Amino acid sequence: MSEAHAVRPDSDEASLAEAVDFVELDTLIDDEFSKDKENLIMMLQAIQRRYNYLPKPALTYLAAKIGIPYSKIYEVATFYSTFSLAPRGRNIISLCLGTACHVRGAERIRERLHDILHIDDGQTTDDKRFTLESVRCIGCCSLGPVMKINEDMHGRIATDEVDKVLGHYE
Ligand code: FES
Numbered sequence: 172m173s174e175a176h177a178v179r180p181d182s183d184e185a186s187l188a189e190a191v192d193f194v195e196l197d198t199l200i201d202d203e204f205s206k207d208k209e210n211l212i213m214m215l216q217a218i219q220r221r222y223n224y225l226p227k228p229a230l231t232y233l234a235a236k237i238g239i240p241y242s243k244i245y246e247v248a249t250f251y252s253t254f255s256l257a258p259r260g261r262n263i264i265s266l267c268l269g270t271a272c273h274v275r276g277a278e279r280i281r282e283r284l285h286d287i288l289h290i291d292d293g294q295t296t297d298d299k300r301f302t303l304e305s306v307r308c309i310g311c312c313s314l315g316p317v318m319k320i321n322e323d324m325h326g327r328i329a330t331d332e333v334d335k336v337l338g339h340y341e
Contacts, residue, residue, distance in 0.1 A: 269308035
């Protein structure tokens with residue numbers, strides 16, 4: 172049986188709501204951003220930093236608090252690729268599959284990640300430790316194949332080093 176699955180944005184909303192700290196959210200919206208709808212993108216960025224994605228209960232609460240329709244927030248959240256509406260892992264692996272990295276063996280890294288974590292592109296491990304997201308060129312082609320984990324860049328990575336690199340992330 173697979174140890175991972177793709178997480179749907181609308182799965183189990185009750186437990187997602189439980190996971191959102193609304194007191195903390197109030198502080199964020201009221202104190203940091205003065206409930207000002209002009210700060211919507213920054214508020215979304217702050218919520219994503221906190222939860223690693225944008226939980227729907229947090230967005231519906233935000234919509235009510237700042238007085239704009241949820242549909243507008245959804246539109247913004249889906250427009251920018253940096254936002255995720257699906258739960259993601261504590262650590263985001265961005266594996267570059269751009270041309271330069273591809274010719275330098277990125278596909279073998281992808282296979283190795285699959286062997287170790289049992290996830291494919293866009294999926295999250297069951298223990299929420301990792302989410303794998305393929306990207307197209309992250310601007311350091313000469314270091315290919317390149318794998319970024321959170322903000323850490325790992326270049327010229329060999330397949331037999333992948334396990335050790337992953338071991339640095341809880
Ligand atoms: S192609 Fe991978 S960093 Fe440019």
